[in-house]
Amino acid sequence: MDPYDRFELILNDEVVKTPIAIASMAGWVDAAYVLERAAHIGAAFIGGYSIDEATLEASAALVKAGRKEFVYDDPAEELRRQTALLAESDVVCGVNLRGSAPESFQRIAEALGSGVIYEIDAHCRQQPMIDAGCGEYLLHHPDRLAATIEALKSAGVTVSVKIRAGVAGDDRELARQIWRAGADIIHADLMDFGYAKVRQLRNTCPLTLIANNSINSFAVAKEMFSHGADLVSLARQSDATTLAALDAGVTEFADEIGWYNAPKQLCRGGDMRALTFCCMPVKDCPLLPLLKRIDMERGAFIGLKQECVANTPLEEGEHTCFGSLAFCCKSSTPCMFRDMHLRELGLSHQDYMRYKRRMAEKIMARIFA
Numbered sequence: 001m002d003p004y005d006r007f008e009l010i011l012n013d014e015v016v017k018t019p020i021a022i023a024s025m026a027g028w029v030d031a032a033y034v035l036e037r038a039a040h041i042g043a044a045f046i047g048g049y050s051i052d053e054a055t056l057e058a059s060a061a062l063v064k065a066g067r068k069e070f071v072y073d074d075p076a077e078e079l080r081r082q083t084a085l086l087a088e089s090d091v092v093c094g095v096n097l098r099g100s101a102p103e104s105f106q107r108i109a110e111a112l113g114s115g116v117i118y119e120i121d122a123h124c125r126q127q128p129m130i131d132a133g134c135g136e137y138l139l140h141h142p143d144r145l146a147a148t149i150e151a152l153k154s155a156g157v158t159v160s161v162k163i164r165a166g167v168a169g170d171d172r173e174l175a176r177q178i179w180r181a182g183a184d185i186i187h188a189d190l191m192d193f194g195y196a197k198v199r200q201l202r203n204t205c206p207l208t209l210i211a212n213n214s215i216n217s218f219a220v221a222k223e224m225f226s227h228g229a230d231l232v233s234l235a236r237q238s239d240a241t242t243l244a245a246l247d248a249g250v251t252e253f254a255d256e257i258g259w260y261n262a263p264k265q266l267c268r269g270g271d272m273r274a275l276t277f278c279c280m281p282v283k284d285c286p287l288l289p290l291l292k293r294i295d296m297e298r299g300a301f302i303g304l305k306q307e308c309v310a311n312t313p314l315e316e317g318e319h320t321c322f323g324s325l326a327f328c329c330k331s332s333t334p335c336m337f338r339d340m341h342l343r344e345l346g347l348s349h350q351d352y353m354r355y356k357r358r359m360a361e362k363i364m365a366r367i368f369a
């Protein structure tokens with residue numbers, strides 16, 4: 001199957017062939033590291049690369065203390081060299097950058113152009129980097145982080161922010177600030193928070209979401225996908241065997257289900273995309289408190305669902321509970337009435353889930369308008 005048809009995933013205007021990414025490890029993840037693993041990944045964030053005097057000095061201090069860092073004289077030249085090596089591959093390339101000022105990021109973006117994703121390292125907890133005003137410093141200084149995002153966006157490039165969960169006072173507020181400043185991607189090291197953090201971020205902003213930290217098996221990756229992750233990334237265990245197993249798992253799952261990161265139903269702990277599977281609001285269930293939280297009247301919700309399926313096969317559903325497939329459950333919930341109608345329409349379960357995905361996208365667009 002064509003990779004776009006399978007995952008319908010685009011980053012930086014490029015099709016992502018599988019929602020598995022390599023996360024950066026300073027001193028380790030460069031173009032050569034990525035090319036060795038390119039068969040089983042869709043994206044990679046090389047670096048981190050220090051890009052100005054203060055952060056290069058911090059890198060030098062870290063090397064002196066025994067850590068591995070990428071060492072070079074001219075950051076723009078090194079990044080040009082590394083990204084050129086990846087340009088011919090089918091891996092979407094991101095560069096993870098440590099800079100001490102918004103202008104440093106903007107300068108690099110202007111030098112390299114829009115062919116790569118610019119990832120702000122707001123994650124590093126090494127003291128010399130924090131002292132240089134990057135890494136975790138940015139999680140404690142969201143205005144500075146917003147200014148950095150805005151500086152990059154003014155250069156017309158795609159921006160990712162690598163965060164570490166649980167460092168900012170409130171990750172929801174942080175996600176909102178990142179979104180409002182214009183970033184495109186949140187790449188979240190979940191630490192020990194797991195899929196609950198993915199769901200929280202998914203319910204807070206509409207950005208592309210990459211889940212990270214110990215996602216070394218398909219079982220764990222599936223938890224992340226079903227709570228809102230668009231991609232998962234690996235750093236320490238980004239070996240070819242682990243990546244191949246994840247790629248095979250998600251590919252098989254996508255072909256079987258039709259929507260690789262379909263949410264769990266809301267009453268089973270799903271994120272807000274699960275509204276696509278919700279019934280009419282007629283009983284006491286988790287739908288009602290959610291509608292209250294997003295300030296949507298019951299009537300408006302019914303109207304929105306109907307609007308989202310207008311002129312699609314989900315519009316009708318004579319024998320279903322609510323007279324329309326718009327209110328029908330996930331394909332994994334057995335139902336002869338829904339399936340009878342799908343058969344009449346000539347739709348497979350996978351087609352049904354693809355239509356439900358479209359519907360979820362429209363619902364989320366309305367919620368985050």
Ligand SMILES: Cc1cc2nc3c(=O)[nH]c(=O)nc-3n(C[C@H](O)[C@H](O)[C@H](O)COP(=O)(O)O)c2cc1C
Binds near residue numbers: 122215
């Ligand atoms: C040696 C090492 C270097 C790292 N360097 C960076 C970095 O430069 N920038 C960054 O954003 N994250 C960096 N990270 C964090 C990883 O990208 C990732 O968030 C973390 O290791 C958790 O994911 P994992 O469980 O898949 O390893 C580094 C991690 C390690 C182990």
Ligand code: SF4
Binds near residue numbers: 265279
């Ligand atoms: S509306 Fe239906 S699917 Fe949604 S939470 Fe309630 S019972 Fe579950």
Ligand code: SF4
Binds near residue numbers: 279327329337
């Ligand atoms: S008809 Fe079946 S799939 Fe549709 S809402 Fe009723 S139980 Fe769910």
